[in-house]
Amino acid sequence: MVDTRKILIIDDEEDVRLFLEDFLTERDLIVFGAGTGEEGLQIMEKENPDIVLLDVMMPGMDGLEVLEKVRKDYPKTHVIMITALNDESRIAKAKKLGAVNYILKPFSLGYLETELMGLIQKA
Numbered sequence: 001m002v003d004t005r006k007i008l009i010i011d012d013e014e015d016v017r018l019f020l021e022d023f024l025t026e027r028d029l030i031v032f033g034a035g036t037g038e039e040g041l042q043i044m045e046k047e048n049p050d051i052v053l054l055d056v057m058m059p060g061m062d063g064l065e066v067l068e069k070v071r072k073d074y075p076k077t078h079v080i081m082i083t084a085l086n087d088e089s090r091i092a093k094a095k096k097l098g099a100v101n102y103i104l105k106p107f108s109l110g111y112l113e114t115e116l117m118g119l120i121q122k123a
């Protein structure tokens, strides 16, 4: 099962981040949140999470830059991108850089329950 695993959410949209934090905390994961890529990398260094949920579109360091760095410095960490439906070129780039999967925004609770928990269990 997925308990006692650490998961880091990096997303500049606070409502999305808080929603995911609540959702995952209720499922017995240890959850960290970061509003910027830079902050996310600081948490990576301290907490070494098993899974990172990473938003693509962020001001400053974007999700693809963060992904590149995480793949290089934390090769065992499983990265799931959070992206908008119409972002095909970025999705393709993320896959090329080594993201294992992605979830699409906007998401519903039902979608998260089936897709995201399935991905986390496979991580």
Ligand SMILES: [Mg+2]
Residues within 6 Å of the ligand: 011, 012, 013, 055, 056, 057, 058
């Ligand atoms: Mg964003």
